[in-house]
Amino acid sequence: MGIATSDKPFNERITEAEADKFMRASVAKAQDAQFQKRTEARRQLGNWEGWRDLSAEIRQHVLKHLPDYLEEFSDNVQKNGGHVFFAKDGDEASTFIKELAIKKKAQHIVKSKSMVTTEIGLDKDLLTIPGVSLMETDLAEFILQEDNWDEPTHIVFPTLHKNRNQIQKVFEKLGYDGDNDPEHMARFVRHYLRNYFMKADFGITGCNFAIANNGMINLVTNEGNADLTMAIPKTQVVVMGMERIVPSLKEAETLDNVLCRSAVGQKLTSYCTFSKGKEANEADGPDDFYVVIVDNGRSEMLNTDFEPMLQCIRCGSCLNVCPVYRQVGGKGYGSIYPGPMGAVLSPILGGYQEFKELPYACSLCAACTETCPVKIPLHDLIRHHRYVEMDQLHLDHSMSNTLLKAVGKGTSSPVLFNDAMRFAHIALEPFGKKTTPEDVKNLYPEGKINHLPAVAPKLAQGWVNVRDLAVPPKYHQNFRHWYRHHEEEEGQKND
Amino acid sequence: MTDYLKDANTKQNQEDFLNRIAKAADRPRHTLKDDPFVPVNDLPEKTLSGKSQDELLEIAKKNSEEVHVDFRIVKSAELGHTLNDFIQEKDIKSLMLPSFDEKKWQDYSLGNWQDNLRVDPVYYWEEELGRQNIVNANNSDGAIGFADFLLAESGTITIATYPEQGRTFHFLPTHYLAIIPKSKILPRSRQAMDYYQKAIQDGTLKTSNINFITGPSNSGDIEMVLIVGVHGPLDMEYVVVEDM
Numbered sequence: 001m002g003i004a005t006s007d008k009p010f011n012e013r014i015t016e017a018e019a020d021k022f023m024r025a026s027v028a029k030a031q032d033a034q035f036q037k038r039t040e041a042r043r044q045l046g047n048w049e050g051w052r053d054l055s056a057e058i059r060q061h062v063l064k065h066l067p068d069y070l071e072e073f074s075d076n077v078q079k080n081g082g083h084v085f086f087a088k089d090g091d092e093a094s095t096f097i098k099e100l101a102i103k104k105k106a107q108h109i110v111k112s113k114s115m116v117t118t119e120i121g122l123d124k125d126l127l128t129i130p131g132v133s134l135m136e137t138d139l140a141e142f143i144l145q146e147d148n149w150d151e152p153t154h155i156v157f158p159t160l161h162k163n164r165n166q167i168q169k170v171f172e173k174l175g176y177d178g179d180n181d182p183e184h185m186a187r188f189v190r191h192y193l194r195n196y197f198m199k200a201d202f203g204i205t206g207c208n209f210a211i212a213n214n215g216m217i218n219l220v221t222n223e224g225n226a227d228l229t230m231a232i233p234k235t236q237v238v239v240m241g242m243e244r245i246v247p248s249l250k251e252a253e254t255l256d257n258v259l260c261r262s263a264v265g266q267k268l269t270s271y272c273t274f275s276k277g278k279e280a281n282e283a284d285g286p287d288d289f290y291v292v293i294v295d296n297g298r299s300e301m302l303n304t305d306f307e308p309m310l311q312c313i314r315c316g317s318c319l320n321v322c323p324v325y326r327q328v329g330g331k332g333y334g335s336i337y338p339g340p341m342g343a344v345l346s347p348i349l350g351g352y353q354e355f356k357e358l359p360y361a362c363s364l365c366a367a368c369t370e371t372c373p374v375k376i377p378l379h380d381l382i383r384h385h386r387y388v389e390m391d392q393l394h395l396d397h398s399m400s401n402t403l404l405k406a407v408g409k410g411t412s413s414p415v416l417f418n419d420a421m422r423f424a425h426i427a428l429e430p431f432g433k434k435t436t437p438e439d440v441k442n443l444y445p446e447g448k449i450n451h452l453p454a455v456a457p458k459l460a461q462g463w464v465n466v467r468d469l470a471v472p473p474k475y476h477q478n479f480r481h482w483y484r485h486h487e488e489e490e491g492q493k494n495d
Numbered sequence: 496m497t498d499y500l501k502d503a504n505t506k507q508n509q510e511d512f513l514n515r516i517a518k519a520a521d522r523p524r525h526t527l528k529d530d531p532f533v534p535v536n537d538l539p540e541k542t543l544s545g546k547s548q549d550e551l552l553e554i555a556k557k558n559s560e561e562v563h564v565d566f567r568i569v570k571s572a573e574l575g576h577t578l579n580d581f582i583q584e585k586d587i588k589s590l591m592l593p594s595f596d597e598k599k600w601q602d603y604s605l606g607n608w609q610d611n612l613r614v615d616p617v618y619y620w621e622e623e624l625g626r627q628n629i630v631n632a633n634n635s636d637g638a639i640g641f642a643d644f645l646l647a648e649s650g651t652i653t654i655a656t657y658p659e660q661g662r663t664f665h666f667l668p669t670h671y672l673a674i675i676p677k678s679k680i681l682p683r684s685r686q687a688m689d690y691y692q693k694a695i696q697d698g699t700l701k702t703s704n705i706n707f708i709t710g711p712s713n714s715g716d717i718e719m720v721l722i723v724g725v726h727g728p729l730d731m732e733y734v735v736v737e738d739m
Binding site: 078 | 500502503508511513514515516517520521522527530532535536539558562620629630633646650651656666667685688689691692695696703704706707708709711715716717718719720722726
């Protein structure tokens with residue numbers, strides 16, 4: 001799939017999202033429910049700011065010494081009998097795993113939910129191998145797969161945009177003949193996938209955190225499918241973003257605690273597992289254990305203003321507080337990484353050309369920064385993207401850009417500025433409407449504008465579509481005029 | 496076709512990658528030994544510390560029940576009866592037990608318990624059966640196992656993988672019961688992690704896998720409605736043995 005989930009233009013995606021009332025209601029419900037659970041889980045832990053400080057410190061320390069920690073981890077995986085492959089991009093990672101599946105004669109591949117495997121487009125690559133079947137085993141990812149590889153719309157709740165009736169229809173194609181009760185449908189999937197698990201010979205998981213000092217990986221899940229993926233197949237491949245590493249089990253434990261509370265409002269999820277290839281005397285677990293460490297554009301953030309983004313632990317809490325995500329959902333962003341973290345990450349991993357609008361899908365309210373458990377200054381990074389796009393890459397060639405340049409020229413020239421003041425009332429007064437008793441007193445003494453003709457610049461039309469614009473005062477009644485007159489009356493000059 | 500497989504575990508593949516990111520970061524490599532991680536606070540150790548074992552038991556009970564666990568507190572003399580009740584209540588027809596030796600069962604006052612069971616148990620691992628043991632776990636509708644610790648703060652049991660009680664033991668059977676001595680209740684995950692980290696480092700524990708399990712498997716993937724019981728066990732019971 002890669003980073004992009006849609007080839008439609010941004011405005012079209014937003015219009016579609018706006019019309020999808022079920023999705024918007026679902027997102028609002030999810031955000032509100034998660035707010036309660038997250039807040040309560042953090043309150044019960046106590047001293048949340050202290051936990052944020054510690055978590056941010058762990059992540060920053062790891063990034064500062066990233067090559068050293070990766071080296072230590074790689075050495076330990078190899079000491080444990082495992083294999084490590086460093087991939088500079090998604091193609092290398094995906095090709096390596098495909099070659100491995102062919103070498104191992106894999107037939108039945110099981111996967112547990114992993115954002116990085118979606119990012120590198122792994123599933124579709126593996127399905128090109130003749131005779132290979134592949135099953136996403138996380139309930140939500142399974143629904144998306146069976147619904148013709150539909151797009152995920154949330155990094156923790158990928159099927160937030162689907163209702164139970166739509167899901168029932170997806171399962172009916174697989175032989176489900178029950179009702180739309182979520183529990184009944186989940187039992188059907190349990191049975192369906194259990195049969196597949198039992199014949200699985202090749203397992204692929206993501207990695208919440210890699211443990212540098214013992215070569216284990218840490219996975220945080222709720223359903224149990226990731227643990228089955230690590231227990232039954234003889235070969236396991238772990239795919240990890242290169243920044244997902246911690247010094248030891250202790251730091252993983254700290255981050256698991258803040259991750260679970262931030263992601264789903266649980267003290268710990270049902271399963272927090274620390275795992276590697278099996279010991280010689282153990283009965284189950286993989287005989288062959290591979291870790292693929294992926295860069296895929298991440299290193300471009302190092303030593304830049306965007307480096308703090310690599311602190312991200314993918315909890316999704318920034319999505320759950322974002323007022324823009326609440327309105328447009330995941331599909332509006334057109335990226336597997338939506339919401340505030342996606343608005344920062346997508347232009348870096350997928351390119352400004354593809355995702356240049358995302359930093360503008362933000363009100364800069366900073367709720368994301370406030371909730372982030374590892375203290376990423378998300379809204380500052382979003383604002384920095386705007387700076388890069390405008391001042392460094394000069395990406396805006398629209399009418400708005402020309403218009404703003406004209407405004408810049410006008411406001412920096414006293415002659416042009418005075419002329420604008422002189423004619424503002426005359427030019428805009430015809431579009432003004434009278435105020436009503438409901439309007440705030442004295443806000444629109446000359447009337448208000450809430451509609452402009454189609455020939456008006458889109459920038460101005462957009463403005464009056466969402467907020468009333470006061471008709472400017474007559475020239476001889478404007479503030480500058482009044483102030484000069486006031487000075488004469490007072491008999492003194494105020495500088 | 497490329498052949499990336501031969502690059503795995505090679506020095507060149509590793510060094511090319513690490514040198515490239517060190518260059519991108521504009522920071523020298525091998526500086527960690529002079530700048531080890533020093534935590535800014537001790538919240539993981541301090542939170543919920545200083546509680547008595549009785550207080551921890553009370554907290555553990557409350558938090559376990561919050562995550563849909565059936566929580567029982569028994570004396571060791573009653574343990575066998577409680578396990579029999581579990582088998583009967585869940586109508587278990589194929590019971591899986593760990594393959595620990597006699598001493599482990601005796602430690603829990605269960606030396607003769609297996610002799611009078613209403614079902615013939617299947618033991619987790621029998622060498623000659625190979626991977627058929629995994630099929631047996633899948634066919635079991637109940638498992639009774641031993642946890643290492645119970646974490647009061649979150650209602651979590653922690654279990655390392657042992658040859659006698661491995662990974663699939665905790666995930667494939669339909670119903671699951673874990674036995675924990677009261678003395679093994681810890682305040683929170685940090686204390687358990689301290690134990691595992693030390694035991695792995697000094698070689699007293701050889702394991703490939705550590706599970707922290709907090710209640711039965713669940714999901715909110717369909718309209719965010721909580722479904723208890725997805726891929727792992729459908730329900731869980733913790734039995735705390737008071738006088739151990």
